[in-house]
Amino acid sequence: MIERKWWKEGVVYQIYPRSFKDSTGNGVGDIEGIIQKLDYLQSLGITMIWLCPIYESPNHDNGYDISDYRKISDEFGGSTSFDRLLEAMHQRGLKLIMDLVVNHSSDEHHWFKEAKKSKDNPYHDYYIWRGDNQNQSPNNWQSFFNGSVWKWNDTTEEYFLHLFTHKQPDLNWENPKLRQEVYDIIEFWLDKGIDGLRMDVISLISKRLEFSDVPNDMPFIDVMEQVYANGPRVHEFLKEMNDKILSKFDVVTVGEGPGVNLEHGPRYVSATEKELNMVFHFDHLTIDYGLEGKYDPVPMCFIRFKSIFSQWDKALANNGWNSIFLGNHDFSRIVSRFGNDGIYRLESSKLLVTLLMTLRGTPYIYQGDEIGMTNVSHESISDYDDVETQNAWRAAEDKGKDMNKFMKAVHWQSRDNARTPMQWDDTEYAGFSSAKPWIPLNENYTSINVAAADVDQNSILNYYRRVIAYRKANHTLIYGYFEDINPEHQQIFCYRRWDTYGEFLIVHNFSDHAVDWENPDKTLTFQIGNYDKQNKSKLAPWESRIFCKV
Ligand code: TEU
Secondary structure (H helix, E strand, O other): OOOOOHHHHOOEEEEOHHHOOOOOOOOOOOHHHHHHOHHHHHHHOOOEEEEOOOEEOOOOOOOOOOOEEEEEOHHHOHHHHHHHHHHHHHHOOOEEEEEEOOOEOOOOOHHHHHHOOOOOOOOHHHEOEEOOOOOOOOOOOEOOOOOEOEEEEOOOOEEEEOOOOOOOOEEOOOOHHHHHHHHHHHHHHHHHOOOEEEEOOHHHOOOOOOOOOOOOOOOHHHHHHHHHOOOOOHHHHHHHHHHHOHHHOOOEEEEEOOOOOOOOHHHHHOOOOOOOOEEEOOOOOOOOOEOOEOOOOOOOOHHHHHHHHHHHHHHHOOOOOOEEOOOOOOOOOHHHHHOOOOOOHHHHHHHHHHHHHHOOOEEEEEOOHHHOOOOOOOOOHHHOOOHHHHHHHHHHHHOOOOHHHHHHHHHHHOHHHHOOOOOOOOOHHHHOOOOOOOOOOOHHHHOOOHHHHHOOOOOHHHHHHHHHHHHHHOHHHHHOEEEEOOOOOOOEEEEEEEEOOEEEEEEEEOOOOOEEOOOOOOOOEEEEEOOOOOOOOEEOOOOEEEEEOO
């Protein structure tokens, strides 16, 4: 029997604050902007908001490089705005989940500024140092964002480790003092009254201290899984964190888990292990990575896509809980990636939210997906802001790659696809700001925007509202068992959800063509779908239907 919890029964909406709503007219989204949009968010029916980092940061990686963990950045409105947001959310019964980025800090954090001064500085051991020869890196590890993970520090004549950019030195979790600092930071925010934490790359905090070379031909996905993630002490550290601090509050935790696979996943989230409540695994989001990774995309295998959901459901069925998501600020727009953002943009966006709301696990919606925002295709690399995209581009140039082909990969995979400003209306700058936004808008804002969607009964937005409400009202869709009843079908994803309260059948046609299909169980009646009329023996392109026994 699965234990009932508020965070299992809710729906999360993820906000990338920089791109959500600018209230000051400087082209950058801010907290007051979020407060202005709380009515809108509430109208969606979501119950929790996950905010990407809003702490003080030099923003080399847009807030994932924190220079003061206790300070809300002035650019976003500082602590006064933050307190107002938290209060306004709680008044409405909305829960707030904050990002916690403690695998690494910014190199501009005072810990690192001290640490690099000398080997006997009290903060030196807050970071990870190796090697003494400037001409020879300690090993051949490559950063998530290209190039070596090691950077030389002149003053102490050694390298420090950075799995992301050199502006994001990795913290040394082996040091109990550092761990206590992290728990104190968590306590600071939980005492303020926030309701949960999304923990950035938490699967990477325990390093394999031998720092052995990785085989040159090892695909990056395998390096992530076998070398960088799931290190020897990760579960010990998370148990300690839970014991010392998390267990004292009724909060939700979700750990971002690059490299967390089916074998390791259950350990992170099992209710008996007492570590985290949920993880974000990436099995379905790396499904189109080729041998050279993200910018070497290969066609997706639909059978595998379905099996990932089934396997994870099975792995966590008796102990633990899943997070259900298809995209976030690090991946392409879900309709462009998993749907059809051309003639079936409406239908396939609606299909994807029907999928999110009918799988077992807590669903996460990323800002803008509720109006079917799409990828962008800038002609010039200079229109891209993201450090990962920029570094990947430079590395490809250095390797002499075909840059036209690479640009296509950027259009498909760049993280900036998800970071273009939220499209509120069709006025200049899309109602996001009164000034030129920090990152170029998607030009389609004149037709794809909240104002237009709000008044159109057939819009993606209004369908989101219906299907979110339906999910929340049906216990079986939250907790019920899951079974894929046709795993081998090349176009259709069809599954049952059931428990003692009821039974559901959900079917989706993941293709641009009509497909023969008949409801196999006439005791189940049609409830909700993304087409006005249903054909008895066919599913239309990107059609979704929910059936239920009443
Ligand atoms: O992402 C971690 C992570 O795995 C990503 O780097 C991912 O591999 C990549 O974005 C796919 O293209 C988290 C944050 O979500 C991301 O925004 C940060 O840049 C990163 O950590 C470093 O903090």
